[in-house]
Amino acid sequence: EDKVVQSPLSLVVHEGDTVTLNCSYEVTNFRSLLWYKQEKKAPTFLFMLTSSGIEKKSGRLSSILDKKELFSILNITATQTGDSAVYLCAAPEETSGSRLTFGEGTQLTVNP
Amino acid sequence: DAMVIQNPRYQVTQFGKPVTLSCSQTLNHNVMYWYQQKSSQAPKLLFHYYDKDFNNEADTPDNFQSRRPNTSFCFLDIRSPGLGDAAMYLCATSRSRLDNEQFFGPGTRLTVL
Numbered sequence A: 001e002d003k004v005v006q007s008p009l010s011l012v013v014h015e016g017d018t019v020t021l022n023c024s025y026e027v028t029n030f031r032s033l034l035w036y037k038q039e040k041k042a043p044t045f046l047f048m049l050t051s052s053g054i055e056k057k058s059g060r061l062s063s064i065l066d067k068k069e070l071f072s073i074l075n076i077t078a079t080q081t082g083d084s085a086v087y088l089c090a091a092p093e094e095t096s097g098s099r100l101t102f103g104e105g106t107q108l109t110v111n112p
Numbered sequence B: 001d002a003m004v005i006q007n008p009r010y011q012v013t014q015f016g017k018p019v020t021l022s023c024s025q026t027l028n029h030n031v032m033y034w035y036q037q038k039s040s041q042a043p044k045l046l047f048h049y050y051d052k053d054f055n056n057e058a059d060t061p062d063n064f065q066s067r068r069p070n071t072s073f074c075f076l077d078i079r080s081p082g083l084g085d086a087a088m089y090l091c092a093t094s095r096s097r098l099d100n101e102q103f104f105g106p107g108t109r110l111t112v113l
Helices: none
Strands: A003-007 A010-014 A019-026 A033-038 A044-049 A056-058 A061-066 A071-076 A085-092 A100-102 A106-111 B004-007 B010-013 B019-025 B031-037 B044-050 B053-056 B064-067 B073-078 B087-094 B108-112
Touching: A003 A085, A003 A100, A010 A019, A019 A033, A019 A085, A019 A106, A033 A071, A044 A056, A044 A061, A044 A071, A071 A085, B004 B087, B010 B019, B019 B031, B019 B087, B019 B108, B031 B073, B044 B064, B073 B087
Parallel strands: A010 A106, B010 B108
Antiparallel strands: A003 A019, A019 A071, A033 A044, A033 A085, A056 A061, A061 A071, A085 A100, A085 A106, B004 B019, B019 B073, B031 B044, B031 B087, B044 B053, B064 B073, B087 B108
16 A cells, blocks of 8 residues: 655744655655645645656745655745645555545644 | 636535535546545545546545536535534546646535534
8 A cells, every 4th residue: 555654743943944844655656746735725736756866946945856765855945934834745646547645744833 | 717616615514414515627627536634634535537437435435425517517425424524625636647736626624513
């Protein structure tokens, strides 16, 4: 059974701090890994990673994948209170459709 | 703007009273998904449609049914809601089975009294 594990489950930081969120996975026939941000509503897409070692970047957020060690990290630099959210990591399963296996998420709280 | 729309955003029902949640999309995507997300948990896939082909997850209770009358709409029917069915229900779409990126609607928060 495919598995996605995130750590830490929750994190509290101060504005301006840099954070690193972790995601490890065990997926049959890996295709990609996705990061979503979820505030008090539906998840919004951040990144899709398919190739090892290539960093994806969007503003203060960046993410990288290590296919050899089966993990990904999501970095947020100079955090702001608006970054407070649950960050979900997910991997599509091999079976029919694009079923996503989600990790439990990391609850990030950024205090002013 | 192309999007995934869910109605209602909040639904309150009584124990055992059937309820229907709706999802529509203007993205013209082939695949539509229904997820259940309970507090502090990851979304759990209930079922998905690839076009008209329905795919149920093995552990989805029989109490949950779905209909997709056309490409744009998909419904989640809960025949006899129990207290344990209180959750956020998320609809998502993807272009095809090979397309990993899923677009989520805003969700419907279901309360069961």
